[in-house]
Amino acid sequence: MKEDMRSEGTGATGALDGLKVLDFTQMLAGPFCTQLLADQGAEVIKIEPMAGDTTRKVGPFHPDDKLRAFGGYFQSANRNKLSLVLDLKKAEAREIVLKLAEQADVVVENYRPGVMDRFGLSYEVLRERNPKLVYASIRGFGDPRTGSSPYMEWPAFDVVSQAMGGLMGITGPDENTPIKVGPGMGDLVPAVLAAYGVMAAVFRAQRCGRGQFLNVAMVDGVLALCERTIYQYSYQGKVAHPEGNQHPLLCPFGMFPARDGWVTLACQSDDFWRQLCMLIEREDMLSDARFTDNQTRVQNRDAVYEAVSGYTTRYTKRELTERLGGHVPFGPVYDIADIHADPHFRQSGMLAEVEQPGMDRKLAIAGIPIHMSETPGSIRHRAPLLGEHSDMILREAGCSAAEIARWREAGAVA
Structure with missing residues (x-):
């Protein structure tokens, strides 16, 4: 397997060619956000801990996969990215991040509030190195830099944000039976909003030379998706409940x-x-x-x-x-069998096939729904193996072979 996979696939660059993103995210919300940027041509460096993103081990794994380096979950949210493995508890690793941040346009992370601060890699520290840096965070209930919440320190996942953001409360067969929406909308909606926020902040940074911090709270993102319930309550005094498969305001x-x-x-x-x-x-x-x-x-x-x-x-x-x-x-x-049989989804590119390490054939994941006439996004390469690009990224950042070997010996890099 080639170390540098950026030349694989179509070779198309996309509208965000030249944008450099440091991705400290795991699970789904953060990785999906940065994948949206990568699909449009951004260079996304996924900075993983020594054990890797936890979703590498989640699966599902194809029965013919001999390697089991990662399964469908990780593949579907991390394509088009490069992997650099750093132990952020090591001073050497933190120095590497500071060096990379000087050359980056965007940082995205989805830790709980204060984690990056304790690593010595807060927005304020990185901004000193790079005033144009856009720093985006996705958290359950927000960040003190942009707002307040009594639940600021609470951890959250999709099911929590679906529940507290109001989505479950209007989904179900009857008004007494709330139901979780099948896809991870509590992750995916905040991810899309964060990608939108990143590009808005990048546009401003390019014009005025100053970056900024932005946050998307997962529960807020879900509530925005449920906007109808807010005006129903304020205009009509109505508390919306699950209504099965009908619409409360439109018929049929x-x-x-x-x-x-x-x-x-x-x-x-x-x-x-x-x-x-x-x-x-x-x-x-x-x-x-x-x-x-x-x-x-x-x-x-x-x-x-x-x-x-x-x-x-x-x-x-x-x-x-x-x-x-x-x-x-x-x-x-x-x-999903109907979707595979319908020619629309093949023709639209929404059933995209990618290489799967450990297999001699490609497997399908969801494609890119944003279609551009001049700079179409593309799936240029599969999700990366853990640390697959560590040496390449560090060399391109100006690090010598001796430095890389020393950092690896110290356990800061893998």
Whole structure:
């Protein structure tokens, strides 16, 4: 395996070519944030502890994987990155970080508040070395530099931020049964917001020469996703609860049974409602006073859903796709086998195949959903092996072979 994988794949650089990011993150929220930057061409140096990011050991592992260096979890959130292993408890490792920070544009970390400070690598210390540095943190409940919270010191993961950010409270089959959303939205939404914040801060730094500290609290990111619940409470005094697969303000807008599964429809506008009534051969509903506009349909939602379901249950998902698809907002509920079979996802590049160390064939992970005409992002290489690029990164930072050997002997570098 080549030490420098940056030339693998398409060779495309992307809109963020030239942006240098030091990535101190682990698990999902931080790594997904920095992967978004890497996908668009940024050079992301993943600085890992001696044991590596904990998700390297999580799996899942393919049964044919002879090496088991990392599984699907790590691969899916760490592609396009370089790996440098440092023991930040060692003074030599901290000096290396300070040297790298002088050449970097961005630092991202998702430790609890104060951890980087105790390493002697706080934003304030790094800013002294590089005033243009943008320093981003993702934490459960924020950072003292940008706000306050009674829960500042609490650890948090996806399930906690989904719960306290309000997402679970509006998700479920009925108002008494909150449910965790399947994907790690408590991690992924803050990750996307942090990447957005990084680029906003970088834009300013490039214009005025000054970086800044930014933080995304995971619970705040989830609450932003649940924005509807805030105005429902302030405008109507309504406490939102789980409402199954229907929408509280739009109708019909939700999920309907098919003969072999489920489909979705979003025909809340009068024009789409009219088209839907004609497509399902229920023109009689167009003259029914209960369904004249979205507001009346919301008030009589049970009758709407009963009528539409009476049609959809007669057909399979494929048959409904042929009858309704492209005419009104419609989509079958897919499982991953359906997604692999649908040509859209192959053509859009969302089923991306990458090398898996220890195997002689590639495996699929989620692709890049941001499509640019002039500087398309790309998956240039797989996730890195632990410490795969340590020597290369240090050499490019101006460190000599003797220095690297001495640091490795001292246990500061691996």
